[in-house]
Amino acid sequence: MGILIFSDIDGTLINSKQEVTPKTKLAIRKQIIKGNVFVPVSARMPKAIMSVVGEITKSCPMVAYNGALVLDEMGHILDSLFMSSSKAAKICSYIEGKNNGVVWNVYSDDNWYYFPGNNNDLVENEEKIVKFKAQPSSITEIAQLKNVHKILLMGTPDLLDATQKELRRLYPELYIVKSAANLLEVVVKRVSKGQGVKVIAQAFGMELKDCWAFGDNYNDEKMLQSVGHPVIMGNAPEDLKKKFRTTLDNNHDGIAAVLDSLN
Template identity: 25%
Template structure:
């Protein structure tokens, strides 16, 4: 029996224009009417997500920053992880061979060192934006995660450089083809969902989760019902071949799947 449903945002709940479709919102409210706990598990910042759920009038727990923060329905901080200062120092002051831009996140917001208006398109629906700052002057004990944005092949080369330097001191993951994240060791959406499920007294086997990128892999593999988007990164489908692949976020496939699951739970499902 499903008691909790966890949703990635970009490429999963959100359509390609980064909006939440009306059908999806209606279906999420149907889940709440069935007393199924909602959780948004995303790489986005808690400040942005609290605004989003307020605008949508939804009650949902928040796993943000790819598992670095967990917040209750009331906004209470339930769990947090930050990068170790020595890791933050190594990344911020490293001489990386890359064209990717660097971004720092902490509880006060999102920081980068130059204007990149194209990146703001993904946040148009919330109005959340970066703050321009000299990144090397950010206190090392105030870094939750670091993100690099750029071309995928460039980021793959950067990932090798970071792995060689950081070893087991950090967790590296792609939250999108163009986004490589440096997270605290052991920090991911799956670990955070496990913490939340224990807090709520819910078994992970009674959780359902949806995702599309490699930062969703631990979450999808650890729940009783993991669903992969049809527009997912090929690497995700390859590492979790036993999970069901549904339709594309453009067609609000999460809503399509859940409507079938709610109304015809004993019939086989096929994507649109």
């Protein structure tokens, strides 16, 4: 049996132009040919994961929404953790009431909803990155969804730092973590990339101590702590680079540098 290779996408698998470089694609394909399994682990929705990973392989298991939705290589659900739509609507209402430039986005299954307010440029930028269109919505519509896998808040780093503190105080039962300086992820407490990779490893009958993982930010930390071979990208925050083996940054084929050194 081969090994599992887990990888974050933004800031890790793709470079600052939102591309997987030819060298990194080749390094991952070589591992797949060897019988190893490549598993994207992302805060993204499944369709937005495949908009990137589809360039490397046509089917793979995946961890979406920071671990809230875990799918096998056939797209069957291995794990699904979500908050009630009423709680999501309350959080969005709180954010909207602040009217301070922070924009809410809600993800349910493979759908992405957002509030069409003043800062639509933030949503448009995210659409360009993930190559997928968000649907304009309202708090009333959010409250009627079946369930919510994730809330994503967009705004300036300082505003999101303050929002993170406030939401952690108001909703201690939720896991609230930054995936980028301008992105704040809100999911239920049990959700993490660490939990997601455990589900995948169990499904494959693999020991996590034999697995590899690549990441670049705070929402990758639990995944990196879970595996035997964690690697942090050269573009990661300095405090994370002190905790894990560091490779080159995402603009210089950091993943390929490590994978090509494996026998």
